[in-house]
Amino acid sequence: MMQAAGSHGLVAEGISLGFGGLQVLSDVSMTLRPGVITGLIGPNGAGKTSLFNCLTGLYHGQRGISSFDGMPLNGLGPAQRAACGITRSFQNLAMCPDLSLLENVLVGLTLKRRSGWFSAFVPTPAQWMEQQEAERRAMAALNELGIASAAHETPSDLPPGTLRLAEIARAIVSEPRAILLDEPAAGLNAVETRDLMRALKRLMRSDLVLLVVEHDMDLIMELCEQIYVLNFGKMIANGTPAEIRAHPDVIRVYLGDDADD
Numbered sequence: 001m002m003q004a005a006g007s008h009g010l011v012a013e014g015i016s017l018g019f020g021g022l023q024v025l026s027d028v029s030m031t032l033r034p035g036v037i038t039g040l041i042g043p044n045g046a047g048k049t050s051l052f053n054c055l056t057g058l059y060h061g062q063r064g065i066s067s068f069d070g071m072p073l074n075g076l077g078p079a080q081r082a083a084c085g086i087t088r089s090f091q092n093l094a095m096c097p098d099l100s101l102l103e104n105v106l107v108g109l110t111l112k113r114r115s116g117w118f119s120a121f122v123p124t125p126a127q128w129m130e131q132q133e134a135e136r137r138a139m140a141a142l143n144e145l146g147i148a149s150a151a152h153e154t155p156s157d158l159p160p161g162t163l164r165l166a167e168i169a170r171a172i173v174s175e176p177r178a179i180l181l182d183e184p185a186a187g188l189n190a191v192e193t194r195d196l197m198r199a200l201k202r203l204m205r206s207d208l209v210l211l212v213v214e215h216d217m218d219l220i221m222e223l224c225e226q227i228y229v230l231n232f233g234k235m236i237a238n239g240t241p242a243e244i245r246a247h248p249d250v251i252r253v254y255l256g257d258d259a260d261d
């Protein structure tokens with residue numbers, strides 16, 4: 001992985017997004033710095049996934065700009081942003097059921113490979129080497145997530161926690177510069193959630209942008225150094241866990257006494 005000194009990370013400024021008459025995001029800004037695990041929390045329907053989709057290029061806000069290390073991202077779709085090193089996970093597990101974990105992780109490298117379909121039937125020595133290298137990297141990614149022992153099993157034989165880690169292995173195998181995770185703990189039990197948190201902390205390095213979108217305030221408080229809070233499409237707070245915990249607007253939203261105002 002590479003990172004220029006003085007990089008600005010992944011930045012969204014003044015993003016507004018609406019669908020018909022529904023305003024989903026209003027003038028939202030956030031900065032995801034390399035080396036910092038950033039969390040995005042907010043109640044149901046606050047606009048977290050919509051903002052996430054704006055960062056990955058699936059949605060395009062009517063207003064606002066986004067950039068990665070100073071490079072403008074506006075107008076770029078998901079594939080172009082992935083080519084810039086921005087990778088994402090989905091809320092629902094998206095594993096190919098007939099492939100082993102190792103093969104599922106190899107899918108994360110497919111776009112980077114030079115070989116054509118012909119090589120699948122008649123590989124040249126160079127292509128064989130390329131395949132070996134891809135498998136080595138995929139195994140290394142599974143190993144980094146602590147699930148190498150399940151490499152040859154298929155998804156239906158494995159618990160959700162292992163599959164979630166495999167999804168993250170698939171995301172890191174292409175050596176991205178930014179990883180965006182949408183509700184990675186969804187559907188996991190307490191033990192699996194703890195394993196996931198440990199794995200994400202281990203993954204973190206000074207040149208990596210890591211965003212975790214979650215409902216679960218406790219998980220985000222424990223995992224993240226920087227936290228943003230969305231409510232009804234507006235960014236109501238950002239800061240360290242201690243600052244967020246003490247923020248009056250956050251307390252109001254999470255204690256649910258908005259209606260008393």
Ligand SMILES: Nc1ncnc2c1ncn2[C@@H]1O[C@H](COP(=O)(O)OP(=O)(O)OP(=O)(O)O)[C@@H](O)[C@H]1O
Nearest residue numbers: 019022024042043044045046047048049050051215
């Ligand atoms: N493609 C779309 N078309 C119309 N409305 C949409 C679309 N995507 C999101 N919305 C609306 O935007 C609002 C915010 O949804 P979003 O999924 O971003 O919130 P969220 O904070 O991620 O919620 P949750 O925690 O429940 O996943 C909701 O009212 C949702 O119905």
